[in-house]
Amino acid sequence: xxxxxxxxxxxxxxxxxxxxxxxxxxxxxxxxxxxxxxxxxxxxxxxxxxxxxxxxxxxxxxxxxxxxxxxxxxxxxxxxxxxxxxxxxxxxxxxxxxxxxxxxxxxxxxxxxxxxxxxxxxxxxxxxxxxxxxxxxxxxxxxxxxxxxxxxxxxxxxxxxxxxxxxxxxxxxxxxxxxxxxxxxxxxxxxxxxxxxxxxxxxxxxxxxxxxxxxxxxxxxxxxxxxxxxxxxxxxxxxxxxxxxxxxxxxxxxxxxxxxxxxxxxxxxxxxxxxxxxxxxxxxxxxxxxxxxxxxxxxxxxxxxxxxxxxxxxxxxxxxxxxxxxxxxxxxxxxxxxxxxxxxxxxxxxxxxxxxxxxxxxxxxxxxxxxxxxxxxxxxxxxxxxxxxxxxxxxxxxxxxxxxxx
Amino acid sequence: xxxxxxxxxxxxxxxxxxxxxxxxxxxxxxxxxxxxxxxxxxxxxxxxxxxxxxxxxxxxxxxxxxxxxxxxxxxxxxxxxxxxxxxxxxxxxxxxxxxxxxxxxxxxxxxxxxxxxxxxxxxxxxxxxxxxxxxxxxxxxxxxxxxxxxxxxxxxxxxxxxxxxxxxxxxxxxxxxxxxxxxxxxxxxxxxxxxx
Numbered sequence: 001x002x003x004x005x006x007x008x009x010x011x012x013x014x015x016x017x018x019x020x021x022x023x024x025x026x027x028x029x030x031x032x033x034x035x036x037x038x039x040x041x042x043x044x045x046x047x048x049x050x051x052x053x054x055x056x057x058x059x060x061x062x063x064x065x066x067x068x069x070x071x072x073x074x075x076x077x078x079x080x081x082x083x084x085x086x087x088x089x090x091x092x093x094x095x096x097x098x099x100x101x102x103x104x105x106x107x108x109x110x111x112x113x114x115x116x117x118x119x120x121x122x123x124x125x126x127x128x129x130x131x132x133x134x135x136x137x138x139x140x141x142x143x144x145x146x147x148x149x150x151x152x153x154x155x156x157x158x159x160x161x162x163x164x165x166x167x168x169x170x171x172x173x174x175x176x177x178x179x180x181x182x183x184x185x186x187x188x189x190x191x192x193x194x195x196x197x198x199x200x201x202x203x204x205x206x207x208x209x210x211x212x213x214x215x216x217x218x219x220x221x222x223x224x225x226x227x228x229x230x231x232x233x234x235x236x237x238x239x240x241x242x243x244x245x246x247x248x249x250x251x252x253x254x255x256x257x258x259x260x261x262x263x264x265x266x267x268x269x270x271x272x273x274x275x276x277x278x279x280x281x282x283x284x285x286x287x288x289x290x291x292x293x294x295x296x297x298x299x300x301x302x303x304x305x306x307x308x309x310x311x312x313x314x315x316x317x318x319x320x321x322x323x324x325x326x327x328x329x330x331x332x333x334x335x336x337x338x339x340x341x342x343x344x345x346x347x348x349x350x351x352x353x354x355x356x357x358x359x360x361x362x363x364x365x366x367x368x369x370x371x372x373x374x375x376x377x378x379x380x381x382x383x384x385x386x387x388x389x390x391x392x393x394x395x396x397x398x399x400x401x402x403x404x405x406x
Numbered sequence: 407x408x409x410x411x412x413x414x415x416x417x418x419x420x421x422x423x424x425x426x427x428x429x430x431x432x433x434x435x436x437x438x439x440x441x442x443x444x445x446x447x448x449x450x451x452x453x454x455x456x457x458x459x460x461x462x463x464x465x466x467x468x469x470x471x472x473x474x475x476x477x478x479x480x481x482x483x484x485x486x487x488x489x490x491x492x493x494x495x496x497x498x499x500x501x502x503x504x505x506x507x508x509x510x511x512x513x514x515x516x517x518x519x520x521x522x523x524x525x526x527x528x529x530x531x532x533x534x535x536x537x538x539x540x541x542x543x544x545x546x547x548x549x550x551x552x553x554x555x556x557x558x559x560x561x562x563x564x565x566x567x568x569x570x571x572x573x574x575x576x577x578x579x580x581x582x583x584x585x586x587x588x589x590x591x592x593x594x595x596x597x598x599x600x601x602x
Contacts, residue, residue, distance in 0.1 A: 279500050285492070321465065323457070405447040 004249050006389040010382040011245065018378035025372010032365045041113045043355055046106060048366050050114065051351040053099040054206055055230075055344055056373040057092070057149075058198065058223065062231025064089035064156045065194055066262075071159070071187040074180070076400030077258060080250035082392060084238045086160045087384040088231075091377050093157070096149040098376075103145050103206065107138050114355055117212045128213050136209050144205060148197045155190040162186060166394040176396035198224050207347075210354040214292045218277040223350075225270035229312070230343040232262045233336035238381060240333055247390055253327045254404045260326030261406075263339060267316035274309070295357045296349060304349045304360060311342035344370060410580050411552040412438060413561040414537045415570030416545040420446060423546045426568040427452045430550065435561060438549040438580070441541035460525070464518040471513025475506040527582040535578040545572075551580075 029049070036044035067085045070078050078085070105111075112119035116129070117136040123129045129136065162183055171179055203223035208215065216222075236259045242248045281289045282297075296305045315338060325331045352361065392398065417423040423440070427449070430437060437453060483489065484496045494501065527534055541547040548570065552558050558575045565573050 275500075275503060279503065282500050283492075285494075322461070 004391060004393075005247050006391060006393075008242070008247060008382075008385045008390050010386050014378065014382060018375045018382065021371045021375025022379060023375075024368050025370075025375060028365055028368025028372060032369065036365070041111065043113045044361055046102075046111055046114055047351050047355040048369055049102050050106065050206075051347050052366070052369045052373055053095065053102050054351075055227070055347040056370075056377065057095045057099045058227035059230045059234055059340075059343075060088055060091040060095055060377060061152055061156075061194075061198065062224075062228045063235055064092055064152065064159075064190070065198070065228065066231060066235065068159060068187040068190040068194070071183050072191055074184075074397070076397030077255065077404040079395050079397050079401040080391060080404075081235075081239045081242075081248055081255060082163065082395075083385065083388060083390050084242065084248075084381075085235055086163060087381040088234055088238060088377065089156050090160065090384040091380045093153050094376060094380055095373065096153050100145065100149050104142070107141055115209055115212070117209060132212065135205075136212055141205055144201060148202050151193050152197070155186065155193060159183075159186050159190060163392060163395075164388055167389050167392065168394075170394045171396060180396060198227070207350055210351065211292055213288065216277050216281070216289075216292070218273055222270070222273040222277055225266055225273050226312075226343045226346050229263055229266045229270055230340050232259060232266065233339040234377070235259065236263065236332060236336045237340075240329055240336075242385075242390075243329075250391060250398075250402045254406050255401075256329070256332060257323070257326045257406050258404075260320055260332055260335075263335065264316055264320040264326070267312060267320070267339070271309075271313040271317075274313075292354075296353045299353075299357065300359050301349050301353045304345060304353075308342065308346050308349060311338055312346060315339075315342075408580050409577060410438075411558065412537065412576045412578060413550045413552060413558050413565060413573065414547060414576055415550075415562075415565035415568075415573045416538055416540065416547050417570055418545065419569075420546070422569040423548070424449070424452055426548065426565075426570065429568055430548070430564075433564070435556065435564070436551045436553065438551040441537060441547040441549070443542055443544060443546075446546075458525075460518060460521060463521050464514045467517030468510045468514035470517075471510040472506055474513070475509035476502065479505060529582070531584055532582045533585050534582050535576075535580075537576060537578070538572065538574075540572075 032045050032048065033042075036042060063085050066078075067082070067089055069075075106114055107118065110118050112122070115136075117123055117132070118138065123133055134140065162179075166179060198220065200220050203220040204215075207223065208219045236256070239248065239251060239256070239259065243251060278293065278297075281293060295301050316335060319331065319335055320326055348362065348366070417426060423446075427437065427440065431452075431454060440449065440453060442449070479502045480497070483502075488496045491498075491501070523529055537549050538545060538547040548565070550561055550565070552561065552575075562573045562575065
């Protein structure tokens with residue numbers, strides 16, 4: 001046990017890269033604001049900022065969900081790399097703050113070109129929007145967004161704090177039982193709130209309300225599946241990076257295999273929701289529902305629409321199918337990057353397919369903003385990783401993780 | 407059909423079994439199989455079994471199902487018996503996806519179950535020799551195959567030194583056969599194994 005490396009030291013190149021990426025993000029934001037900020041009420045600028053912040057917030061929050069779900073299921077296998085999950089989940093705090101500022105800026109800036117329900121004159125004339133005004137109103141939006149992000153931050157922080165509590169104190173069997181019970185209660189609270197937010201109301205509010213007339217009850221599940229695949233991919237990338245540096249001695253092919261399985265399974269789950277949402281609307285062919293797919297299925301977004309399906313469904317299905325592929329570090333790294341990018345594209349068409357229907361405006365600005373968020377995640381995760389021991393040595397389930405076998 | 411001579415030993419502890427398998431393999435004796443009441447993680451690796459090809463077979467069955475569904479529905483709804491469903495085009499792929507999915511799952515599931523049964527030599531009316539009745543209850547049973555060069559007494563005492571209990575030497579049919587247990591419970595008793 002003494003040979004295990006517990007203190008992560010951020011390599012200086014990693015630090016430089018993360019700071020450089022954050023710099024790229026900041027520069028992109030400034031240049032983007034100068035170029036697009038005042039054109040057409042800033043639709044281009046605010047769409048990109050909204051897409052990136054919500055996507056990366058949901059991705060890092062998916063890491064928190066992974067943490068809570070495995071805790072709740074008494075999944076011992078992931079203890080050996082749990083600190084990585086925690087470090088990524090800690091990014092909910094900075095990215096949550098950024099997203100909160102952006103969403104508030106949209107509401108208080110009356111960006112009715114993004115959220116048309118922000119325009120009171122339009123709502124007064126529109127029977128559908130009037131009917132939804134209890135839900136799609138600035139008051140509800142602000143209250144729910146504050147609660148969502150605030151409770152994600154608080155419950156995540158609490159769970160991570162409980163996890164670190166036992167770093168210096170070995171537990172007896174009785175204390176271990178109590179500790180697991182305490183974990184279970186807090187994880188269940190988090191999952192409950194997660195179900196009310198990511199799995200139902202929040203994506204309706206943040207993303208689906210861009211098409212204020214259109215609705216799909218599956219939308220939140222779809223968003224959840226998308227962000228969860230990307231979240232597991234992000235965890236996997238960090239695990240592989242730390243393994244390459246010689247850390248996480250207890251994490252081996254078996255754990256990588258299970259992470260690959262998670263990516264594979266939830267890619268299929270994403271496809272199931274994607275197709276279920278699409279096919280019902282296609283089959284019923286009711287114009288108020290098909291409006292959402294009009295620009296995506298046959299409009300200018302058709303290319304992204306099919307690319308989305310290839311990179312997020314066909315690629316993981318065919319590449320991740322075999323056992324050997326899920327145990328190969330190169331393939332898993334490649335697929336994790338591909339899936340993170342693929343679901344970023346998915347969020348891109350979710351937002352831009354509704355705000356800018358005439359053409360696909362993707363250019364280096366979007367990638368610049370994304371790079372900023374990637375840099376922020378890298379920087380913050382590395383900071384949290386180096387602060388605490390890398391392996392929770394006193395966790396009652398640690399042995400289960402060490403002898404884990406698939 | 408081949409009757410062979412086997413040395414059979416039982417183990418009550420997993421750890422003992424694992425080290426015994428390793429020692430038997432390094433000593434050069436041939437392990438016919440290890441029968442356990444429940445799946446044991448890692449035993450296949452220790453025994454040096456190659457990875458199963460069952461999933462490759464499953465993939466092939468799966469794409470057979472996909473092809474069957476797509477070509478079948480495609481032919482029926484576009485040329486054999488075109489019907490108008492709510493004004494949709496005759497060739498409407500999204501509507502076919504659920505059936506295609508179902509047939510893919512059905513073909514791969516049924517195909518894999520049947521392949522699995524074949525690989526495990528399980529089928530209706532087919533019998534296999536049971537080396538030890540407790541292998542389905544509470545005993546890990548290791549079966550070594552005697553070749554012409556082996557001496558079964560030496561093998562038995564070797565197994566005993568590894569911690570095996572209830573060691574026996576059996577002449578038995580190695581493969582499956584059609585028959586009934588009640589009529590031919592000892593169908594090969596009178597035939598003598600030709601080991602010379």
